[in-house]
Every structure is written in structure tokens, then in C-alpha cells.
Amino acid sequence: MLKIEKLFVAYGGIQALRGIDLEVPDGKIVTLIGANGAGKSTTLRTISGLVKAGSGSIQWNGKELLGQSIDKIVEQGIALSPEGRRVFADMTVLENLKIGAYLRKDKAQIEKDIQWIYELFPRLKERSWQLAGTLSGGEQQMLAVGRALMSRPRLLMLDEPSLGLAPLVVQDIFKIIQQINRQGMTVLLVEQNANMALKIADLAYVMETGRITLQGTGRELLANEKVKEAYLGKHAK
């Protein structure tokens, strides 16, 4: 379980996170929704060690993550699929998957996991030898998720997996997120597409300007008037 307490993060003079408390229980899908600049990505980036925190604590199964190097955090089973996919464009699909397993040494199991990713995303198997830069946006997103899974994480963090994708592709990706979760993976999902995210989430947090302003189960927040008004649009019912 991941437990964040009173986390403060500042970039230069700007306070990006103003004391957030958040919990991600094992085996659940937890989503973080909110507007642009609310601090959602910063939260994920701080967990993975890319951003240094000002104060607070991030406990992973009782161990403090703050102050640890990025590779140590990956080693402990936390993977981030970053915003904008960021696949290695001049490497093949297969190489991208292999680099996801960079810290692992169990070669035979890595081969099996590549097959597992190919089962999850058959499109990637077809494009195994293609350069990642030539894939469509949806395929790149699948690759980014697959690459993150290749480290065999216990917590998979996804930053805006729906960004810039067609609605049907987004549905596919969300189905696979649920499927991975049913196989036992804990998921922390940051989304602007609040509707989709809340529908699959066990727990949800709403962020506004560096603070968590609402929390509840996905269903509760879907029904919440404030959430409806601010994040789901008038027509979402």
C-alpha cells in the first residue's frame, strides 16, 4: 500500500502541492482527477522520484520513498508510464519493452513477460520490429503501458493515458487497465477524462491547485454534484 502524508512540493517559487494526503490500497484502481495544473502529474512524478519533495512523507509498504533515487524506487516495484507516452522513438517496439525490464536479470521470465504484453496488446506483437516512432498514438500509449509493466511493478502509475486519443482507443486502453488490475496489479491513474476514470476507479481523489478537495469511491464522485458540474460537463448523467 502507498500512503502519502502532508506532501508539499514546490517548483522554484510555485507551490505545486500544498499538503496532500492520499492512499492507494493494494489491488485497487485509484484515480486522481482535476484540472490542468492541479498537481496530478506532480504527485506521480514525486512518487517516482523525478521531483524532489519539500516536506511530507510517501510510504510504500511502510518504507519511506522520499529521498530515494529513481532507480531504487523502480526496483521496489513502482512504475510510471509518463504523460505524453514518451516511447523511445528510434528504438523498436521490442527494444522499448526490453528497456522496461532494464533492472531485471531474470532473462527467461522477461521473455515470458514480453509474450504476456503481446497477449494484452496484440497490435504490439504485429509491430514488434517497427520503430516506436512510427506507431499511431494509441499504439504508442499501449507500448508505454507495456513498457511500464515490463518492470513487473506492484504499483502501476499511469499519467493521462487517454491524452490525445480517439474515444474508441481510449475505451480499449481503459479495458486493459481493468484487465491488468484484475490480474492483481494496483493502479494509480491520473486523468483529465474524469468520466472514464471514475467509472473504473475503486477510489478517487479530486485535486484543485495543489490540494485534495474531495475523495470517495468512484461511484460516489460520479454522483457528486460538484464533480458533475466541474469535471463531467452538463450532459454527463
Added chain:
Amino acid sequence: MESILPYLINGVSVGGQFALIAIGYTLVYGILRLINFAHGDVFMVAGLVMVYTTTAMPFYIALPLVCIATVALGFVIERVAYRPLRTAPRMSLMISAIGVSYLIQNLAFYITGGVAQPVVNPIPWISDNITLFGQSTKRVTLVTPLLTILLVAALVYLINHTKMGMAMRAAARDFETAQLMGIKINSVISMTFVIGSFLAAVGAMLFFTNSPSVTITSGSMPGLKAFVAAVFGGIGSIPGAVVGAFIIGLCEELIKGLGYTTFSDAFTFALLIAVLCVKPTGLFGEKVTDKV
């Protein structure tokens, strides 16, 4: 016409030496987007170390020592002068590199007293004279291009087929995402300096075998020309640096062969200006793409 042949052979040899230096520029640029101005001076230090060690001890100890000392120097430079500036603007990094370059030259001045250190005990076998197409030359002229190609092949293999190489390619493309894969970015950067310095050490041993002495500015000209070669080939690209170096080496020697020795240096820099005007990304340079 047959008199041009020795110049061609010489050109390939000079090109090989430039290539070994140019790779150091291009590797570091590929990862840090930094023109490592100190690289030519690292090359010079390798020459000095060679002069001192080969007069004091047998070659089988001296030559590995040259490699080790040069690699250590490259490693330390990165550690002390570049790593603390990892998040600083790129301009600071560049100024630091210029500072390191002068620092090394001044240290070398202090040690040598500013006197040219003669290569009194050049590496045996490769400094033997041989006759090639009726012309007398040193064996190093033949050895250089062969050794260069061998080392480049090894490097290309390392980059394309090993885990470390994969990490280097990932880091060159996207620092942050590479780190998210668990890649230790600092080790990757250290590794590029180690490889670059090692190749510069080999280049220096070949270069100074053919040269009467080592002075504190001996690294400037070969360094600059190797840099031009790297830009010409497309900075960041290893094949580019190698091809660029061979072309520049060949052209310079051909110009000498045609009797215009005075213009051979000018040609190289004119080429740099022309490349920057016409095709700034060089022969094999990657198109500038936004990392989004």
C-alpha cells in the same frame, strides 16, 4: 598521378586519428548536448603521459597506463566539472568545459615548463619505417585506419547490442524517461566519458607516434578538426563522426598532395562554415524533433 597515392594513404590514416577523437565529441554531445571543449586537451594529456611513461618503463606497461590515465582524467572531469551542473543551463556547462580546457593546458604548462616534450622513445613496430608504393612511411599509417575501424565496429556493437548501449541510446533520447526505466543516468554519462577518453588515448598514441614532440597545445588542432568532423558528419551520430573524419583527413592530405599545404587547415574550417550554412545537421544528423 602515382605521387598522389601516398597522400591518399596518409589521408586515411589522419582521418582515422580524427575519427577516434571525433567519437568522443559526438558521444558526449549525444547525451549531454555539450561540446566538450576539454576533449582535445585530454588527447594532449594522453600524448604527454605516453612520452613520460614510455621513457620510464617498458611498453607493455606504459601503453595500458596511458589508457588508464586518460580514462581516469575524462571520468574525473565529468565528475568534477559537469555533474554538479546537471540541472544548470547548458551555457554554464559550456563555460565550465572551456574552463577545464584551459585548466588542463595550464597544468600541462606547469608540469612541462612549457617545453615541447620530444617523443624520444616511440612505440616500436608501428613506428618502423616501411616502403609503401615506393614511398617510405611509418607502419602506423597502415595500422591507424585498421585499428580505427576495429574500434568503431566494437563501439557500434556495444551501443546496438548490449544493455549498456541500450541505456546510452535511451538516455540520449530522453533523460527523464530513461531514468523511469531504472537507468542510472550518472553511470551512463560516466560511461560515455570513459569510452570517449579511451578512444582519444588510442588516437593520441597513434598520432604522437608520427609526431616529433608533444606540446601543451598539441591537442588544439586535432581536437578542433575532429570537432569539425563531428559537426560535418552530424553531431551526435557515430557513423557521421567517423565518415566526417575520414573525409576531412583525405581532403586535407589531398590538398597537400596538390601542393597547397598552406590551405589545408583553412579548407577544414571553410568546410565547417559551409556545412553550418547549407546543412546544419550534417551528413547523418538527426532532424531536430521536439521531445514530446
